[in-house]
Amino acid sequence: MPRNAEAGRRSILLGTTTTLAAFSPYARAQAQTTDPLPSWNDGPAKHAILDFVRIATSQIASEDRIATFDQDGTLWVEHPVYTQAMFALERVHTLAPQHPEWRTYEPFKTVLANDEAAIAKFSERGWAEILFATHAGMSQAEFLQIVTEWLATAKHPRFRRPYTELVYQPMLEVMNYLRTNGFKTYIATGGGQDFVRAYAQKVYGVPPEQVIGSSIATKFEIKDGKPELIRQPRLFFDDNYTGKAIGIDLFIGKRPYAAFGNSTGDREMLEWIGAGEGPRLKMLVHHDDAEREYAYGPAGGLPDTSVGTFSRSLMDEAEAKDWAVISMKQDWQRVFRV
Amino acid sequence: MPRNAEAGRRSILLGTTTTLAAFSPYARAQAQTTDPLPSWNDGPAKHAILDFVRIATSQIASEDRIATFDQDGTLWVEHPVYTQAMFALERVHTLAPQHPEWRTYEPFKTVLANDEAAIAKFSERGWAEILFATHAGMSQAEFLQIVTEWLATAKHPRFRRPYTELVYQPMLEVMNYLRTNGFKTYIATGGGQDFVRAYAQKVYGVPPEQVIGSSIATKFEIKDGKPELIRQPRLFFDDNYTGKAIGIDLFIGKRPYAAFGNSTGDREMLEWIGAGEGPRLKMLVHHDDAEREYAYGPAGGLPDTSVGTFSRSLMDEAEAKDWAVISMKQDWQRVFRV
Numbered sequence: 001m002p003r004n005a006e007a008g009r010r011s012i013l014l015g016t017t018t019t020l021a022a023f024s025p026y027a028r029a030q031a032q033t034t035d036p037l038p039s040w041n042d043g044p045a046k047h048a049i050l051d052f053v054r055i056a057t058s059q060i061a062s063e064d065r066i067a068t069f070d071q072d073g074t075l076w077v078e079h080p081v082y083t084q085a086m087f088a089l090e091r092v093h094t095l096a097p098q099h100p101e102w103r104t105y106e107p108f109k110t111v112l113a114n115d116e117a118a119i120a121k122f123s124e125r126g127w128a129e130i131l132f133a134t135h136a137g138m139s140q141a142e143f144l145q146i147v148t149e150w151l152a153t154a155k156h157p158r159f160r161r162p163y164t165e166l167v168y169q170p171m172l173e174v175m176n177y178l179r180t181n182g183f184k185t186y187i188a189t190g191g192g193q194d195f196v197r198a199y200a201q202k203v204y205g206v207p208p209e210q211v212i213g214s215s216i217a218t219k220f221e222i223k224d225g226k227p228e229l230i231r232q233p234r235l236f237f238d239d240n241y242t243g244k245a246i247g248i249d250l251f252i253g254k255r256p257y258a259a260f261g262n263s264t265g266d267r268e269m270l271e272w273i274g275a276g277e278g279p280r281l282k283m284l285v286h287h288d289d290a291e292r293e294y295a296y297g298p299a300g301g302l303p304d305t306s307v308g309t310f311s312r313s314l315m316d317e318a319e320a321k322d323w324a325v326i327s328m329k330q331d332w333q334r335v336f337r338v
Numbered sequence: 339m340p341r342n343a344e345a346g347r348r349s350i351l352l353g354t355t356t357t358l359a360a361f362s363p364y365a366r367a368q369a370q371t372t373d374p375l376p377s378w379n380d381g382p383a384k385h386a387i388l389d390f391v392r393i394a395t396s397q398i399a400s401e402d403r404i405a406t407f408d409q410d411g412t413l414w415v416e417h418p419v420y421t422q423a424m425f426a427l428e429r430v431h432t433l434a435p436q437h438p439e440w441r442t443y444e445p446f447k448t449v450l451a452n453d454e455a456a457i458a459k460f461s462e463r464g465w466a467e468i469l470f471a472t473h474a475g476m477s478q479a480e481f482l483q484i485v486t487e488w489l490a491t492a493k494h495p496r497f498r499r500p501y502t503e504l505v506y507q508p509m510l511e512v513m514n515y516l517r518t519n520g521f522k523t524y525i526a527t528g529g530g531q532d533f534v535r536a537y538a539q540k541v542y543g544v545p546p547e548q549v550i551g552s553s554i555a556t557k558f559e560i561k562d563g564k565p566e567l568i569r570q571p572r573l574f575f576d577d578n579y580t581g582k583a584i585g586i587d588l589f590i591g592k593r594p595y596a597a598f599g600n601s602t603g604d605r606e607m608l609e610w611i612g613a614g615e616g617p618r619l620k621m622l623v624h625h626d627d628a629e630r631e632y633a634y635g636p637a638g639g640l641p642d643t644s645v646g647t648f649s650r651s652l653m654d655e656a657e658a659k660d661w662a663v664i665s666m667k668q669d670w671q672r673v674f675r676v
Contacts, residue, residue: 063539063545140587140591184547193588193591194591197591201401207401208590208591208592209522209589209590209591209592211591215588218584218587218588219580219584220580220583220584220606220610226613227583227606227609227610227613228613229583229584229587229610236588242557242558245558245565245567246556246557246558246567249478249556249567250531250553250556250574251547251589252546252547253478253531253532253535253546253547253549254546254547268558268565271565272558272565272567275564275565275566
């Protein structure tokens with residue numbers, strides 16, 4: 001349930017005119033139309049963003065205004081499984097006719113049998129086999145094309161809508177608000193860098209060169225007389241946990257001033273940016289809205305082991321370090337883009 | 339010796355007014371003040387750039403206008419040894435008091451003895467030992483500081499001037515001209531990514547996030563209670579040969595439309611961009627000016643083995659594929675920035 005829209009308002013935003021403005025229907029209407037974050041309920045999370053941007057624009061040089069966003073669970077739905085995992089599973093079905101051996105070879109046999117309970121128990125090694133079988137062996141351009149075509153028709157199992165519509169409208173507003181104030185917005189995803197690059201410009205307004213993620217090795221090969229970069233079945237970089245800080249530094253060479261995540265995989269990114277000088281915005285999306293989306297992490301009681309979980313220890317750290325926790329249920333007036 | 343400034347002029351640049359303009363003192367003066375490449379002599383190299391930009395701005399979407407530049411030998415002097423190697427050698431002297439064992443341990447013993455002939459014969463493994471001893475063990479921020487301080491006082495052995503002054507003025511003009519026409523200019527260096535990031539903004543107007551290079555691994559560590567990224571004595575990525583194309587795709591996710599190099603280490607970058615659709619500018623700087631700078635490659639007869647050489651086979655490929663070769667002696671009216 002949204003909190004009262006005026007109750008939590010601090011004077012920082014509108015200065016000393018706040019009280020007067022609250023009583024003037026005209027001023028209130030105007031404030032609504034100019035609100036850069038209209039899908040956010042008034043509250044500490046929204047104010048953390050507004051306060052940060054106000055301070056950032058006066059204290060941070062424009063070339064240093066960098067913000068990084070995790071993707072799965074921070075910008076779009078990650079349940080019941082990561083979208084990219086869904087892509088990989090459906091891709092196994094698509095490619096199966098070319099791989100008759102998969103009918104008797106695990107983990108492919110289980111995927112082709114649609115045994116969801118068994119799929120949920122796949123080991124990391126099993127997933128790696130599925131990922132390499134579906135993400136390697138083609139050129140970078142071909143892979144982008146395959147992902148683009150899949151996204152055009154694939155639908156989320158619960159919401160029955162394209163994944164690209166299950167993007168969080170409040171987070172799009174934050175990205176846009178930061179960009180309006182001179183920030184470069186980057187995605188720092190534990191998921192596949194090239195998978196996300198296939199749609200990040202269209203969906204988030206983030207160009208390929210501002211998408212940092214996990215990547216597989218590529219190899220320079222001559223194909224049909226032309227040099228192409230061919231995707232290899234081998235992990236090149238794991239952009240999770242400490243890898244998020246390392247990847248951001250590798251690609252950008254600067255420590256961001258704002259970072260957004262939602263899981264233990266984002267912990268070190270927030271710790272690292274938090275250790276920098278000056279104003280730093282560190283935010284975590286907490287999925288506590290089973291009705292409109294999902295409830296997990298402290299709200300849903302998932303164990304502190306797997307990627308994608310908002311563990312109790314992460315919540316403790318967030319509270320101890322004054323990171324801003326976004327309650328999906330409380331802070332978001334609206335969840336999805338469409 | 340510069341070619342006649344009018345002889346090679348094609349009508350493409352000024353259209354049908356060229357002949358008239360050439361006879362009008364006023365028009366010629368005006369053309370001079372608006373020339374985006376004033377340090378270039380008129381000739382095929384200059385025209386290749388002007389023609390490309392004219393076509394590019396009408397045919398390439400602004401978000402796809404990417405140009406990549408090798409650094410050593412393409413943007414600044416690389417002889418007698420790479421600047422970064424000079425940094426490493428001088429750094430060995432600076433750190434020697436903390437490493438008494440170096441007095442008897444190779445390759446450090448040779449460096450401390452200033453035995454230039456023996457240094458010139460160091461194996462790759464020897465250089466790796468020197469690089470790791472001087473480039474690892476500190477945080478990224480500390481390393482940037484060390485490089486910045488060194489560059490402030492270090493001088494080139496022949497020209498007796500700071501390395502950052504030995505940047506090629508004609509190439510700065512090309513970078514600037516491309517940026518003016520909506521291109522993002524990236525450095526794609528076989529040298530150290532973080533070394534170049536220490537000065538690329540100041541010297542080339544290229545921000546850290548547009549510097550792609552060879553990198554060593556970093557590790558997320560808590561230092562004095564704060565998370566820092568500590569440089570490890572281990573190569574993470576080798577941005578040479580096929581690595582240049584791979585690195586560019588990894589960082590940018592797009593195939594550049596223009597690329598500039600000067601050695602066999604840049605070959606695959608040029609081949610890769612040349613295989614893309616639409617207008618593509620592929621250029622090589624040929625060092626044939628022993629008087630103002632150096633003569634090597636086909637002009638100087640260096641063997642076709644080491645990085646940094648413009649081999650005969652590279653020249654053959656450039657001619658076969660119509661890559662534009664820049665003759666430092668013929669095409670550059672002026673060599674250095676200062």
